[in-house]
Amino acid sequence: MSNILTSNTKPTVIKFISLVALLIFMPILLYGTNEIIVLLTRASGTRASIVINTKLQLEQINTDFYHAFAQGGAEPSNMLASVSSLLPQLRPKIIRVDHVFDAYGVVNKQGEGLAYSWDKLDSVIDTITASGAKPMIALSYMPPAIAKDGIVINQPNNWNDWAQVVQRLIEHYSGKSEKNISGIYYEVWNEPDLAQFGSWRYWGGKNYLTLYQFAANGAQKAQNVNNFYLGGPATTGLYKEWVLALMKSGMRINFLSWHTYERNPLKYSSDQQNVISWLLPYPNYTLIPKIISEFGFTGDHSTSYGTAYAAAHVAAVVRQLVSGGPSYIVSFQLKDGPNQQSGDGWGVITHEDNGLKQKPRYYIYSFLDSMAGKRVSLSGEGTWVTGFASIRDNTLRVMLVNFDPNGSHSETVPVTFGSLDPGSYKFRQRYFSGQDTTITETVSGDILTKKINMPASTIIILELTRQ
Amino acid sequence: MKKGILFLFIGILLLSIPVVVFVAGKNTEMRKRAAPATTLSISPATVSKKVDDLITFEVKIDTADNQVATVQLAITYDPLILRAEDITNGSFAPTIRVSGKTDTTGKASITVGAKNTSEPIKGSGTIAVLTMKALSATTGSTTIRFAPAPETFANALGEGEQNVLVGATGSNVTITNANGTSPTPSPTGSFFSPTPTATPSDTLTPTTTPSETPSITPSATPSGSLTPTPEGEAGSSAVIIETPVTDESVSSDMPTFTGTAPPGSSVTLTIYSEPTTVVVTTDANGNWSYTPSSPLAAGSHTVVALATNPQTGATSTQTTTFIVASGEEGTSPNQSSTSSIPASGNPIFTVFLITIALLFITAGTVIPTIIRSI
Numbered sequence: 001m002s003n004i005l006t007s008n009t010k011p012t013v014i015k016f017i018s019l020v021a022l023l024i025f026m027p028i029l030l031y032g033t034n035e036i037i038v039l040l041t042r043a044s045g046t047r048a049s050i051v052i053n054t055k056l057q058l059e060q061i062n063t064d065f066y067h068a069f070a071q072g073g074a075e076p077s078n079m080l081a082s083v084s085s086l087l088p089q090l091r092p093k094i095i096r097v098d099h100v101f102d103a104y105g106v107v108n109k110q111g112e113g114l115a116y117s118w119d120k121l122d123s124v125i126d127t128i129t130a131s132g133a134k135p136m137i138a139l140s141y142m143p144p145a146i147a148k149d150g151i152v153i154n155q156p157n158n159w160n161d162w163a164q165v166v167q168r169l170i171e172h173y174s175g176k177s178e179k180n181i182s183g184i185y186y187e188v189w190n191e192p193d194l195a196q197f198g199s200w201r202y203w204g205g206k207n208y209l210t211l212y213q214f215a216a217n218g219a220q221k222a223q224n225v226n227n228f229y230l231g232g233p234a235t236t237g238l239y240k241e242w243v244l245a246l247m248k249s250g251m252r253i254n255f256l257s258w259h260t261y262e263r264n265p266l267k268y269s270s271d272q273q274n275v276i277s278w279l280l281p282y283p284n285y286t287l288i289p290k291i292i293s294e295f296g297f298t299g300d301h302s303t304s305y306g307t308a309y310a311a312a313h314v315a316a317v318v319r320q321l322v323s324g325g326p327s328y329i330v331s332f333q334l335k336d337g338p339n340q341q342s343g344d345g346w347g348v349i350t351h352e353d354n355g356l357k358q359k360p361r362y363y364i365y366s367f368l369d370s371m372a373g374k375r376v377s378l379s380g381e382g383t384w385v386t387g388f389a390s391i392r393d394n395t396l397r398v399m400l401v402n403f404d405p406n407g408s409h410s411e412t413v414p415v416t417f418g419s420l421d422p423g424s425y426k427f428r429q430r431y432f433s434g435q436d437t438t439i440t441e442t443v444s445g446d447i448l449t450k451k452i453n454m455p456a457s458t459i460i461i462l463e464l465t466r467q
Numbered sequence: 468m469k470k471g472i473l474f475l476f477i478g479i480l481l482l483s484i485p486v487v488v489f490v491a492g493k494n495t496e497m498r499k500r501a502a503p504a505t506t507l508s509i510s511p512a513t514v515s516k517k518v519d520d521l522i523t524f525e526v527k528i529d530t531a532d533n534q535v536a537t538v539q540l541a542i543t544y545d546p547l548i549l550r551a552e553d554i555t556n557g558s559f560a561p562t563i564r565v566s567g568k569t570d571t572t573g574k575a576s577i578t579v580g581a582k583n584t585s586e587p588i589k590g591s592g593t594i595a596v597l598t599m600k601a602l603s604a605t606t607g608s609t610t611i612r613f614a615p616a617p618e619t620f621a622n623a624l625g626e627g628e629q630n631v632l633v634g635a636t637g638s639n640v641t642i643t644n645a646n647g648t649s650p651t652p653s654p655t656g657s658f659f660s661p662t663p664t665a666t667p668s669d670t671l672t673p674t675t676t677p678s679e680t681p682s683i684t685p686s687a688t689p690s691g692s693l694t695p696t697p698e699g700e701a702g703s704s705a706v707i708i709e710t711p712v713t714d715e716s717v718s719s720d721m722p723t724f725t726g727t728a729p730p731g732s733s734v735t736l737t738i739y740s741e742p743t744t745v746v747v748t749t750d751a752n753g754n755w756s757y758t759p760s761s762p763l764a765a766g767s768h769t770v771v772a773l774a775t776n777p778q779t780g781a782t783s784t785q786t787t788t789f790i791v792a793s794g795e796e797g798t799s800p801n802q803s804s805t806s807s808i809p810a811s812g813n814p815i816f817t818v819f820l821i822t823i824a825l826l827f828i829t830a831g832t833v834i835p836t837i838i839r840s841i
Contacts, residue, residue: 056521056598058555059563273565276537276578280620281628283536286564287584323555324566324578377553377598 045383048413052389054464055394055419056377059323060402061390063372066090066318067365068136068295068328069348073099074337078123080131082352083335087131090348090365095128096293096330098138099189100169102152107143107165114145114161116168125173129181135173136185136293136330138234139166139215141197153198154205157215157243166218174225175315182226187257188215193235193242202245202426209249216251231255234293238271240278247282255289255327263405265316265386268292272325289327296332297405301344309407311364311432312457316403318368319386323375331361360432367432370461371399384409398462402454410455417448417464424467432459440467479827504531504769504786505621509542509597509638516601518645522549523612524638525557526595533623533631534587537564537580540595542616546573547759548609548642549727559592567595576615587624604650612637615735615773617742633737633769634786669690706734706774710791711789720762720791727753728774728783736775738763749774763791 005107009215069092071079075105078088080095087095101107104120128135141152146161156162170186173179192200200208212232219230223457231254233242238258246253257276262266265278272290280292297304297313304310314331321329341354348362373392381387400413420443427450428438441448452460510525526540544551551569556562571609579594581587588594599611603813613619613635623631643649704727711717728734730753737744738759747763749755768791773784 053552056553058553058567269566273578275565276540280537280539280617280622281625283622283626284584286537286622289583321566324563375555379552454791 013091016231045409047411048382048385048387048400049380050378050387050400050413050415051380052396052398052417053379053419054391054417057391058375058377059083061322061372061375061388063149063369065321065325065328066331066368067093067313068096068291069133069334070096070098070136070328070330070332071334072332072337072346073097073103076103077120078125078127078422079125079335083349083354084127084130086349086356086358086362087127087133087334087380090131090334090362091369092128092131092133094136094185094328094330095129095131095133095334096136096138096185096187097124098140100137100140101143101165102141106169107145109145114164114168116172117327118172122179124465125179125181134183134185135181135293136187137169137173138187138190138293139169140190145221155211159210162211163214163218163221165411166215167221168218170219170222170225170228174222174228176224176226180226183228184226185229185255185291186215186219187234187255188212188230188232190234190314191236192233193239202233202242208242209245209251212249213248213251218342219252226288229254229289231257231288231291233257234259236261236299238275240274241248243275243278247279247285247374253285253288255433256285257290257291258294258331259294260292261294261296263297263313265320265403268295268317268329269320269325273322292326292329294332296346297327301340301346303342303344304407305346306343307357308360308433308457308459311360312403312459314361314399315399315401315432315459319388319399319401322371323387364432364459367459367461368399370430371397373397380411382411382413385411385413395463395465397464400452400458400462401459402456402458404456408456410453413454415450415452415462417450418446420446420448421466422446426463426465426467428463428465430461430463434463479831485661504633504788505529505533505535505623506531506634506636506786507538507540507613507619507621508636509613510593511638512636513608513639515641515643517643517647518601518604520601520642521552522599522601522640524597524599525593527591528559528588528621529591530589530623530631533621533626534589535581535621535623535631536584536587537578538588538594538621539565539576539578539617539619541574541576541618542597543614544573544599544611545609546571546576548601548603548605549573549611550600550602551575552600554595554597557593557595559590560588560594576618582775584624590794601640603642604644604648605640605642607651608639610637610639614699616737633771634784636784678818680750688768705783706732706772706785708770708772708785708787711770711787713787714789716790718766718792720789721759722758722763722789723758724770724772725754725756726772726785728755728772729753729776729778732774732779733777737771737773738768765791776834 029196067090069090105117106121108115108117125135142154142156144150144152145163146156146158146165164202171178173181174184188199189208189211192198198206200206200211202208216230230252233246235242236259238260243256260271275290276286281282293318297310317329331348333346335349336347336351336354338351338353340351345351348359350357350359371388371390373390376389376391376396378387378389378398384404385400385402387398389396389398398415402409402411422443422445424440424449425443426438427441430436454460468562476488506529508527510527514522516522528535528538554567554569554575554577556577556579562580563577564580567575569575575597577595602641616630616632619632619635620630621632649770658719706726708724708726710725711722723737728749730749730751734747734749734755735744736747736757743759745757747755747757767788767790769786
């Protein structure tokens with residue numbers, strides 16, 4: 001058969017067909033190989049087998065640290081105004097804004113001096129304080145009125161102008177005779193290491209330390225102000241050299257901040273461990289607040305931000321940081337920018353041009369608040385399913401989350417409650433997705449074992465109450 | 468004229484007294500601050516439990532004069548005998564800086580700290596609570612101990628980069644079977660050369676008898692329960708620093724440290740202020756010695772000796788402070804100023820000032836008398 005085909009076909013045609021076949025099948029072969037590698041890699045994890053020692057109580061759980069949110073500057077207006085009614089349910093403790101000097105027309109030239117126009121930025125800050133949150137103001141970027149060539153990621157023409165701008169901003173919002181807000185976090189710049197925001201370094205000509213120094217000078221000169229915090233460097237990740245350069249500078253540093261866009265929840269806890277170990281030689285700085293001033297599973301646009309995957313990521317990160325974590329982890333961001341109908345925005349709420357819809361991530365913060373109380377010893381976490389336990393008002397709670405970075409792993413998790421007193425218990429399974437069931441269990445010995453079905457991105461809180 | 472001179476001397480005398488008192492006070496204050504001596508311990512120091520029991524250990528701190536900011540703790544134990552269930556902070560360290568971790572290799576860790584710089588940890592109290600489960604009975608005792616620096620580390624406000632810990636004492640745990648009995652020591656190792664897992668105490672001297680069925684036949688039947696000497700306490704198993712003795716002023720800036728410990732044991736010496744750690748081995752008689760290869764700065768120092776008994780695994784520590792009086796060679800003014808532990812008072816300078824003061828007093832008393840007699 002093949003002889004007949006080949007004998008009746010010109011060699012050039014055979015070559016052409018072979019080339020086309022190769023071009024078609026090569027991508028399929030590569031895709032298949034990649035899928036096999038992914039499957040093999042995922043198979044190497046450990047399944048969870050959760051054991052709770054119900055009698056072993058640990059420290060008090062802080063549920064405030066994840067109630068922190070950021071808003072980028074996609075629009076030069078008060079983006080939060082349209083979602084102000086949706087903010088209270090998020091129980092925000094701090095809300096971070098950046099672009100304060102380039103998006104709201106705050107600083108203008110007036111003859112040889114500078115004039116300030118606060119109306120637009122006041123509107124944003126007023127919305128934040130009305131929600132019950134403290135503002136976290138990223139001192140970014142360089143006001144065009146004082147920036148070299150008017151470019152907002154450049155150095156100023158005169159560093160003292162930058163110091164004066166910072167001083168006036170602090171006096172305006174922290175000043176007792178002006179906005180009179182206490183406890184504001186002023187963060188020097190936003191992602192200075194990123195080319196998009198100026199490619200600052202901690203050495204050389206375009207030096208972040210100089211930027212920080214003059215900001216600190218301005219902060220120092222601020223008169224009649226409430227207490228406030230000045231910090232940085234708000235880099236795109238936690239970088240040792242940046243941290244140590246800032247710590248060694250001897251400048252006023254009231255908090256240390258960085259960003260983390262990382263799917264692996266363990267990265268967040270290892271960062272915390274690293275930063276404390278780096279700071280051990282600087283005793284004072286081990287005690288100042290640490291803030292992840294932006295976080296998410298990716299810095300790229302992703303439609304997964306609109307799914308339970310994003311909520312599961314928050315829950316998995318909170319689990320890693322619930323004990324010994326930073327002062328705040330700031331979810332980026334509150335609201336999508338415009339024209340993101342595809343659903344790939346970072347917001348927990350869609351833009352008004354897409355209906356101001358709450359995405360699953362919007363609800364995870366209050367869901368996790370159910371875990372307030374004293375932490376209880378839990379062991380047996382796996383690669384994908386992790387969790388923590390707590391006790392409050394005689395009800396034991398266990399939060400479990402199945403976070404697979406690939407978004408596909410499922411498992412059934414055995415959960416054993418140990419050291420129980422015999423008796424009758426109310427056992428409630430409350431899934432983040434909405435399913436909520438309660439049954440009665442009788443414990444004759446001292447343990448109760450349940451099997452919990454956990455498809456990918458499942459978040460559940462188990463409750464056990466003695467009747 | 469005579470009266471003028473007299474008033475001048477009296478004035479100088481009156482002026483010199485507060486100056487001498489002030490300087491002497493400064494020296495005393497500096498001496499008090501010298502050699503920050505924060506210590507850690509695990510409480511209870513000795514405990515007996517049964518298999519499957521939970522044991523709660525408190526990690527205690529005594530900060531001495533330090534204002535401790537953060538303490539990084541790493542505690543090691545035998546994972547075949549004990550399992551760490553969890554570790555959390557104690558009331559004396561109100562914040563957890565790095566979450567507690569326990570693993571199956573025999574280590575529990577946590578980093579705890581003060582609330583803020585205005586409220587450092589100062590005094591004595593519990594900074595961490597470690598809960599463990601007894602897995603199997605011991606043939607004597609097992610030790611829970613702190614991992615050495617830098618795994619266990621404490622910093623303090625105003626003390627710079629240095630680890631202010633000068634001592635850490637662990638806990639001895641004896642675990643019996645559920646019925647209260649201790650296990651019969653059984654050898655492990657290959658069929659032909661069994662190696663006893665436990666080395667009996669002085670009162671029990673079993674000898675191994677290799678046979679087809681490895682077993683240990685004690686040459687003496689012990690009476691009563693096995694009661695090992697607790698580590699860290701005085702006794703033949705304890706490490707002792709013989710020289711320098713406490714608060715001794717040594718003339719050499721490279722003094723020889725000598726002492727005793729169980730024969731064959733390794734003794735870890737850590738000399739502060741600039742932390743220097745060396746390990747020496749005792750001879751057959753249990754003697755050890757060490758002479759630093761570089762000079763120590765003049766002033767107060769602390770030496771911590773930590774010995775591990777090679778047979779029982781028990782550890783013991785002893786701490787001694789001493790003063791290096793001569794610092795002329797190899798010591799620059801900058802060294803003392805950059806030392807993370809403040810230099811103690813300089814006795815030569817103090818004596819000089821006191822001598823000047825005495826001269827003034829003498830002059831103030833004698834010279835007027837002479838003048839009057841002229």
